[in-house]
Amino acid sequence: MFSGVKAGLVSADVLRREQQELRRQERNNKHLEEESRHSETVFRDKSGRKRDLAQERLEQRQKEEAKAERDEQYAKWGKGLAQGRQQQQNVEDAIKEMQKPLARYIDDQDLDRMLREQEREGDPMADFIKKKKAKENKEKKEKPRYNGPAPPLNRFNIWPGHRWDGVDRSNGFEQQHFARIANRKAVQELAYKWSVEDM
Helix, strand or coil: CCCCCCCCCCCHHHHHHHHHHHHHHHHHHHHHHHHHHCCCCCCECCCCCECCHHHHHHHHHHHHHHHHHHHHHHHHHHHCHHHHHHHHHHHHHHHHHHCCCCCCCCCCHHHHHHHHHCCCCCCHHHHHHHHHHHHHHHCCCCCCCCCCCCCCCCCCCCCCCCCCCCCCCCCCHHHHHHHHHHHHHHHHHHHHHHHCCCC
16 A cells, blocks of 8 residues: 555554554654754755845846836936926926915016016017027027038038038939929829819
8 A cells, every 4th residue: 555554454463563663654754844844945946056035036126126217217208308397397486486475566577577588479579689699699609601602402402511612523313313303293293184184
């Protein structure tokens, strides 16, 4: 039998001996049971080395924190940094306005500054102020631009550099390109006119 005792009809002596043998084996294995009851479970990886679960948990937590921080950064970038700053500015302005008294008087400097900074459509002085600001900005260092005769067109509308001498040294591809576009457009227009001629 699986337990180690004989099967079938056995005498009392044989039965007593088998029971004594089983008790002796249990006593011999008792200390192993005690040791195994209080022992830690050993986890091993595929190669058979012991795994340090506490260290793995710590590393996993660090990875999760780094991933959460990175996701938070990407979420912040996804909303837009300028929009976030604008929203923060709006909140600060709202808090500042809440701290003021309810009634706004004619001599409120913040209201006056805000109204002056607004650009209104049809304002006759707005063009003058824009020109004045543009002139002030022009006085700052600006990259030189080409000032000669009108350059030949190119596909990307790129203006030539300021040192260009005005000589067209191309192989004629741009002109052929524009001629093909104009020809295609003329053929389409002619085909359309022909198709609606009978109407």
